[in-house]
Amino acid sequence: MSRGVLGRLSLRLAHEVLHRAEPVMGRLVHPQRLPWLGRLPAMPEVGSLRSPARPWAPVVGEAPGELRTQPGIGRLPDDEDRAARERPLHSFFALHADAVAVVSGHLWPALVSVAPRLVRSTQALVASRAEPVGARVEEDPAALSAALRSEATALGISAVGVTAYDPRYQFAEFRTGDEVGDRVIVCILEQNHDATRRIPSERSEQAALSTYAQLQDRLVGLTRWLHARGYTARAENYIGESMFIPYAVAAGLGQLGLNGQLLTPHAGSRCRINVIHTDAPLPFDEPVDYGLEGVCDRCQACVRRCPVGAIPAQRREHRGIVKAKLNTKRCLPIVTQAAGCSVCMKVCPVQAYGLPAVLEEYERSGEILGTHTDALEGYDWPLDGRHYPPGEKPHVPAAIVRPAGYAFDPDRVDPPSGHPVLG
Ligand code: SF4
Ligand code: SF4
Structure with missing residues (x-):
């Protein structure tokens, strides 16, 4: 979406003013001070901050054969097991605790306005873990699954799926021995379309954080519903104690996009994910090949449009997973200095139009809907208030790509000692 000359000028000026306030505001909005922000009045969830909160209809029809690859993420199981054993996954916030202050400093405009709401929803979610579990009523698993999905719809969750707990996806900091059950309920909430079209901007960052808060409220509702039926249930918070995307793919809710994000058939990556661990005997969902990897191979819009070329065009094996490995060393400084960037989400046709429309156009013309438009x-x-149409990208100076005093080592495998674990 191009804003016109005046709109772009105000985008540029607002960004400059907010950037100049960073030295002071970045210190105030450090993650360790977020509980304090929870006492402030919250920005109302109106307009583009509000999720459409509509349940997604089941996907009907199949993608053409040439677009299909495999259900689930391509993986080399032995290599994946070895990586999990020898180099267990860590939370980004533990592994790169030194970068977190820089990240939150740059994102203060989004954080300061949404943090009160986000903090309160996180506190309610944490409190829900300790609420009493009722007497269990034995239920037929299929009936329980139908009732769960009906409750999720009533709560305004866009989609749910169930898959097996996998310790390989649990961050080492959160393997505390109090894990709950052998199942994970993956919950997804759609993010506002208009805010996403305004990427990159502070407004779209606010919408992302606001959607996390709205999803957490719904997880509290679903946790209480499980407790009332006699099942243990423990929701993770939005920061995450495990990798959400592999769970979501395993539960059939989407496929891994070239941009490294979960692509759902309904909204691409324009959604937020969270999970509830439970012992409820829910039947497992299966991964689905929606043809999304085939769409990615023919689309490549995120690869073309990333301002710093951080997304490779080809997948390769990494920790036993076959994926396009994002160059985080190039990406993170842009995310932190260009209003969250996320151009790779904005330009995705599945995000903008949904998979059914993309497949319809592909079957009609052999083209991926909207690409090169x-x-x-x-x-x-x-950063410069200019509009960049297809074929043109901003010049990002070295001072932005490699900012002074910015310590971030993407190859680090163990967290530095002495940093608190957030979560
Ligand atoms: S922009 Fe295109 S290549 Fe990138 S994730 Fe979306 S569909 Fe895949
Ligand atoms: S967030 Fe921006 S810099 Fe990072 S991969 Fe996406 S488009 Fe590239």
């Missing part, structure tokens, strides 16, 4: 691939860049 300004409506999809164009974006306004907050």
Whole structure:
């Protein structure tokens, strides 16, 4: 979405003013001070901050054969097991605790406005873990599954799926021995479309954080519903104690996109994910090949449009997983200095139009809907206030790509000692 000359000027000026306030505001909005922000009044969830909160209809029909690859993520099981054994996964916030202050400093405009709401929803979620579990009524698993999905719909969750708990996806900091059950309920909430079209901007960052808060409220509701039926249930918070995307793919809710994000058939990656661990005997869902990897191979819009070329065009094996490995060393400084960036989400046709429309166009013309058009691939860049149509990208100076005093080592495998674990 191009804002016009005045809109881009205000985007640029607002970004400059907010950037100049970073030295002071970044210190105030450090993650360790977020509980204090929970006492402030919250920005109302109106307009583009509000999730559509509509349940997604089941996907009907199949993708053409040439778009299909495999259900689930391509993996080399032995290599994946070895990586999990020898180099267990850590939370980003533990592994890169030194970068967190820098990240939160740059994102203060989004954090300061949404943090009160986000903090309160996180506190309610943590409190829900300790609420009493009722007497168990034995239920037929299929009936329990139908009742769970009906409750999720009533709560305004866009989609749920169930898969097996996998300790390989649990961050080492959170393997505390109090894990709950052998199942994971993956919950997804759609993010507002208009806010996502305004990427990159502070407004779209606010919408992302606000959607996390709205999803946490719904997880509290679903946790209480499980407790009332006699099942233990423990919701993770939005920061995450495990890798959400592999769970979501295993539960059939989408496939892994070239941009490294979960692509759902309904909204691409324009959604937020969270999980509830439970011992409820829910039947497992299966991974589904929606043809999304085939769409990615023919689309490549995120690869073309990333301002710093951080997304590779080809997948390769990493820790036993076959994926396009994002260059986080190039990406993270842009995320922190360009209003959260996320151009790779904005330009994705599955995010913008949904998979059914993309497949319809592909079957009609052999093209991926919207690619090479300004409506999809164009974006306004907050660092210079210019609009970049397809074929043009901003020049990102070295001072932005490699900012002074910015310590971030993407190859680090063990957290530095002495940093608190957030979560
Ligand atoms: S922009 Fe295209 S290549 Fe990138 S994730 Fe979306 S569909 Fe896949
Ligand atoms: S967030 Fe921006 S810099 Fe990072 S991969 Fe996406 S488009 Fe590239």
